[in-house]
Amino acid sequence: MRVGQNPMKSVERIEPPAAVTVVVINYIPALSGYYAQSLEVLKRCLGSIVAHTDGDYELMVFDNASCAEVREYLLAEQAAGRIDYLTLADRNLGKSAAWNVALAAAPGEVVVYADADVYFHPGWLPATLQALEDFPNAGMVSAKPLLTPPDKSPTTLAWLEQQNQWQVERGKIFPWEDLWSHARSIGYDEAGARQVWEEHQAIRLEDQGRAYFVGAVHFQFAARRQVLLEALPIPPEQPMGDANFLLDIAIDQLGYLRLCTAENYVDHMGNTLPSGAQVLSGQPTRRRPLPGPVRRLLEWLHNRTFHWLYRD
Numbered sequence: 001m002r003v004g005q006n007p008m009k010s011v012e013r014i015e016p017p018a019a020v021t022v023v024v025i026n027y028i029p030a031l032s033g034y035y036a037q038s039l040e041v042l043k044r045c046l047g048s049i050v051a052h053t054d055g056d057y058e059l060m061v062f063d064n065a066s067c068a069e070v071r072e073y074l075l076a077e078q079a080a081g082r083i084d085y086l087t088l089a090d091r092n093l094g095k096s097a098a099w100n101v102a103l104a105a106a107p108g109e110v111v112v113y114a115d116a117d118v119y120f121h122p123g124w125l126p127a128t129l130q131a132l133e134d135f136p137n138a139g140m141v142s143a144k145p146l147l148t149p150p151d152k153s154p155t156t157l158a159w160l161e162q163q164n165q166w167q168v169e170r171g172k173i174f175p176w177e178d179l180w181s182h183a184r185s186i187g188y189d190e191a192g193a194r195q196v197w198e199e200h201q202a203i204r205l206e207d208q209g210r211a212y213f214v215g216a217v218h219f220q221f222a223a224r225r226q227v228l229l230e231a232l233p234i235p236p237e238q239p240m241g242d243a244n245f246l247l248d249i250a251i252d253q254l255g256y257l258r259l260c261t262a263e264n265y266v267d268h269m270g271n272t273l274p275s276g277a278q279v280l281s282g283q284p285t286r287r288r289p290l291p292g293p294v295r296r297l298l299e300w301l302h303n304r305t306f307h308w309l310y311r312d
Contacts, residue, residue: 020057020125021085021108021225022049025098026074026116027064037272039070041117044273048120050082055125057112060085062102065092095244097236103228112222117269124265128222131212131261139227139256140216140248143265146182147174147200148215152248153258156214157203166205174202174213182268204262211262218244220266223251230254 024045028038049059061083063074071088078086087102103111110132114120124143131141137159150157160168176197183193203214231250252258267274 017107018056018058018084019108020055020110020112020129021060021106022053022057022112022114023060023062023102023106024049024114024116024118025062025064025095025102026066026070027092028066028070028116029092030067031069034271038117039073040273041269041271042070043073044269045114045116045118045120046077046082049114052120052122053125054122055129057125058084058108060087060102060106062087062098063089064094064098065089094236096234096246099247100233100236104232106225106228109225110222111225111228113218113220114266115219115268117271118220119267119269121265121267127261127263127265130210131259132222132224134207134210134212135257135259137255137257138223138259139231139251139254140218140221140223140258142216142221142260144182144217144220144260144267145174145178145213145262145264146215146217146260147179147196147202147213148217148260149200150203150214152245153214153216153252155252155255156257156259159257160203160205160214166207169204169206171201172198173204174200178264186268186270205259212259213262214259216248216258216260218247219268227251227254227256 026042028035028042031039046059046061059082061074061077063071063086066074074083074086074088077083085105087105089098093101099113103113110129112125112128120143128141128143132138135141160166174197179197180190180193183196188196205212205214231247231254234246234250248258
């Protein structure tokens with residue numbers, strides 16, 4: 001039996017979701033060994049989003065069955081208003097399946113994805129949105145200059161031959177410093193990074209002071225929500241490894257471009273904090289939770305009012 005009326009029936013308008021949803025997928029099964037610093041890395045990742053994101057956005061975190069300490073931290077961040085949507089999986093789904101859940105659920109018109117070890121610098125969101133405006137046919141845009149094999153982006157290469165707006169430069173033009181800073185974060189030694197730098201040519205686009213490189217990566221990218229819905233679901237065959245490239249391939253095969261900014265706006269941290277790095281606490285930029293005593297008083301009044309109207 002229903003007693004009284006659901007208060008939501010009197011609500012005439014629901015606040016629409018933000019235009020941009022930032023999605024972070026996280027997995028920290030323990031705070032030891034390989035993962036000893038991973039919680040501090042996660043805090044730095046989320047703190048950089050809160051501190052360095054200008055504009056209308058919401059933060060979504062999908063936790064892929066982390067340990068209790070990590071889940072407690074995420075719940076506290078949500079209670080503090082710094083996480084808008086939080087999913088806590090009871091088992092690790094692997095990255096592809098987690099993508100299928102989180103990216104499909106993101107409500108923003110633009111969805112920005114990041115692994116939980118990505119650090120965002122100021123200005124990253126305006127630069128990302130500018131790239132999507134410059135390329136209405138973009139499928140993935142990474143906010144970091146990257147040297148990626150051109151054969152990973154055949155649709156983009158075919159488009160280059162047909163367009164006449166952007167000036168195209170090819171060759172060994174990718175800055176060594178940019179490649180080396182990223183290569184170190186994913187475990188390359190200098191010799192291996194030098195080999196990649198020597199063997200791969202870069203393709204750079206420029207027009208009216210704006211510049212991009214061909215290629216994007218799956219540890220951080222932005223895409224229009226509709227593009228992702230076309231590309232999903234990704235077959236969840238492996239937890240990581242080559243399965244990571246299935247989203248890249250799907251977006252390319254749908255006929256969309258894969259690009260990255262020529263200026264660096266994000267860094268890949270890996271499983272350790274950079275030397276001298278400090279965790280950014282950040283502050284909630286949208287809603288501010290009520291102080292505990294005030295919230296408890298209002299909840300008590302709400303409860304008593306319901307009883308007075310419908311039970312007493």
